[in-house]
Amino acid sequence: MCGIVGAVAQRNIVPVLIEGLRRLEYRGYDSCGVAVLADGGPRRARSVARVADLDAQTRDTHLEGGTGVAHTRWATHGAPVTDNAHPIFSKDELALVHNGIIENYESLREMLRGKGYVFVSQTDTEVVAHLVHSLYRGDLFAAVRETVTHLDGAYAIAVEHKDHPHTVVGARQGSPLVVGLGEGENFLASDALALGGTTERFIFLEEGDVCELTLERVRIVARDGASVQREVRTVEAYGGGVELGPYRHFMQKEIFEQPRAITDTIPQSDSFDASLFGENAAAVFADIDNLLILACGTSYYSGLTAKYWLESIAKIPTQVEIASEYRYRDSVPNPKTLVVVISQSGETADTLAALKHAQALGHVHTLAVCNVATSAMVRLTSLSFHTHAGREIGVASTKAFTTQLVGLFVLAATLGKLRGTVSAAQELDYVRQLRHLPAALNSVLALEPQIIAWSDAFSRKESALFLGRGLHYPIALEGALKLKEISYIHAEAYPAGELKHGPLALVTDAMPVVAIAPNDALLEKLKSNLQEVKARGGELYVFADSDTRIASEAGMHVIRMPEHYGPLSPILHVVPLQLLAYHTAFARGTDVDKPRNLAKSVTVE
Structure with missing residues (x-):
């Protein structure tokens, strides 16, 4: 390649x-x-x-x-x-x-x-x-x-x-x-x-x-x-929007393009209709009783997030697998499974191979969530949802990830509507929340100066720990991936409840701990986990919703998010993690857009 x-x-x-x-x-x-x-x-x-x-x-x-x-x-x-x-x-x-x-x-x-x-x-x-x-x-x-x-x-x-x-x-x-x-x-x-x-x-x-x-x-x-x-x-293949403008790197530019990319990706309709995914989507959706999501890297984390939505909103069992592992194990095919593949380029070799393996096993219902409408993945699947992130230059994915999340949320809401788990009133509320997302994201992007202040401390570290619970655990995984990809700082992510099952042994004042703290049903549990870190001398960096009552103090640094956003909160909380990774890498002087040993479109296994 x-x-x-x-x-x-x-x-x-x-x-x-x-x-x-x-x-x-x-x-x-x-x-x-x-x-x-x-x-x-x-x-x-x-x-x-x-x-x-x-x-x-x-x-x-x-x-x-x-x-x-x-x-x-x-x-x-x-x-x-x-x-x-x-x-x-x-x-x-x-x-x-x-x-x-x-x-x-x-x-x-x-x-x-x-x-x-x-x-x-x-x-x-x-x-x-x-x-x-x-x-x-x-x-x-x-x-x-x-x-x-x-x-x-x-x-x-x-x-x-x-x-x-x-x-x-x-x-x-x-x-x-x-x-x-x-x-x-x-x-x-x-x-x-x-x-x-x-x-x-x-x-x-x-x-x-x-x-x-x-x-x-x-x-x-x-x-x-x-x-x-x-x-x-x-195909109008001419790539517009390739100038840096006022930004230092394409990754920074693409982080700030997310409100526009999400606006372009959100369906214009006031309802979640199966036709958003293809002409025969309604018949396919009526014939399925579970989902299998296959993806790699950042796209895999979007799939993990979607699992929470699909099971809580649509009440449909969902399995998420790393594509590069799926085709090398024995699995039990179910003709009523919808196989969902996720890829920015639609040419990811591991995910394409996993898709073909699933089809060879007899899976006939397939759907691609992809940023390239002419890609091999879209051509191979019977249904698709086209994200409109536009051209993404930086190797570390940002706007492709958040637009994937939008597409997967639309899938969950659509299936919920068809299965009777989403009422007409809830449907309108979800539409309103999606339409407000770009404005909410602009408020999050305004936090950049505070995040830059944190990045100076992070740039001198060699390891970091990311914590999240429930719907936000995959976002912690994505935050850790971004930091390691472009700053070369070793980073791991865990469900916060797993701290006492091993990771707590790593906590010292030399290892920053990043926590995602939305005001959801798991907030009080998360607060207890943060105290476990603090009691052992750990240095906490917390992205907290404004009404969480988590305050800055010795050993606890807090940046307040503008608002809690319910099930769509992961889309907001991932953006400051992207900015933290970007500014830490910039402070360390790495090649942000072209990190070592990595490629944007992974076309070999």
């Missing part, structure tokens, strides 16, 4: 390839490169710095050509060094870029070494490049088609060969790849966003597809060898 751009044109395509990589920078990467066919063979530039450095290299060396492939790499096999950066060459005759992981690369490498191929990188990708070369008999398309029959694992590849100056061949299995259609030129990318401003006409390749791009046509062959015509979709 992480990003692919390719093109065949009658103009110098390098600026288009570089711009495509810039648009994919938000995903995170360790190295980048571009290769074009020129002077009778592939020529390339590679960098272990940023795309801006690669751009400078191409200008300095006058790298130009009409056919090319480019890549941003997030290291899996082999360190992030120049020799491992893509494009990878074979015999200086072909160049290849690759997203994904080839699981049988070791046996293929030994076979290719026996044929005289010398490996100069530690990547699994070099195996694919040499395999294509070894199978090439004058027809690049045929060589790629034969190559993929030998590959185990996930991949999206793009290949160019010196003998075919106006051809790029691509293939995908388990990793996304789209074709962009132009006039007298055609394009390939791992994300339509990479080609925004270049074309708005796209073909989303399906599993097992192999495609051939030339100046005038695109040929696609399916896994079974049959030539196919895939649907051409018009």
Whole structure:
């Protein structure tokens, strides 16, 4: 992984390839490169710095050509060094870029070494490049088609060969790849966003597809060898809103964009109608008796929050599983289960694999909560809810998370209405609360100066503990994740009632304890937990609703939230935790938007 751009044109395509990589920078990467066919063979530039450095290299060396492939790499096999950066060459005759992981690369490498191929990188990708070369008999398309029959694992590849100056061949299995259609030129990318401003006409390749791009046509062959015509979709992929404006980092900007993102995501209707999730949603919802939520990372925590809503509002049993674990255990499928998958990108490899596993087990009712309407996840599920977070550049998710929560709350209210557990009066009240959310969030964002004051103390710590109870325990998990992701401070989260079952042993004045204190039914229990921390010399930092009667004192720092917000309170309480993580990371001088070892769109398992 992480990003692919390719093109065949009658103009110098390098600026288009570089711009495509810039648009994919938000995903995170360790190295980048571009290769074009020129002077009778592939020529390339590679960098272990940023795309801006690669751009400078191409200008300095006058790298130009009409056919090319480019890549941003997030290291899996082999360190992030120049020799491992893509494009990878074979015999200086072909160049290849690759997203994904080839699981049988070791046996293929030994076979290719026996044929005289010398490996100069530690990547699994070099195996694919040499395999294509070894199978090439004058027809690049045929060589790629034969190559993929030998590959185990996930991949999206793009290949160019010196003998075919106006051809790029691509293939995908388990990793996304789209074709962009132009006039007298055609394009390939791992994300339509990479080609925004270049074309708005796209073909989303399906599993097992192999495609051939030339100046005038695109040929696609399916896994079974049959030539196919895939649907051409018009997608406005141009990414607006990418300027920082008055903000230091995109993460900070995206935190402050949450009122707008939530406004855009909240349905305009005054009622919770099944049609919000698809044409046949009413029939599906009538046929289910439980939910299974599958997700990873931040999206998993949104699923954990949704479990509380679904069981308390809709009274429907709900199970939440980490997607990367689900498909590796024995489970008992129920045809009346609604499988809900959650992902910002809709291309998360673990979640896609879990979805396909669920479908293979016989689950027919599926729903995606996703920020990208054209993603593989949305295309694979029968129902979907499109969140409108807009483009999220920072690796640490903020507005994607809160808009997911909005979508999941709407799901809970809709199911509750259909199941008779939400009255007409309650429905109107939920609608009013949703509509007021953006204003309430603006009040929370106004707390930033107080949170900045806390961040100075946090920046000098190496560990932190987050506590929450009930509906807010998943929010504590999310707060801990944000802090560790971008500040590199070790952070853990626990249900506050679990303190005395182990975590209390960690509490000292050197370990700050962050607590979420909404004015709900568990408040008095939480207060007792806070006293347990204080009695042992712990330093507490509490985000408390205004009417909780928790006051600042020695060892107890309190920031008052503007108002209690009932079941939607988690959406408000997560925002100060995002700000605390952001300002702590800024104080520590880390790369906030591109934290080490992480990628925005995790397209490998």
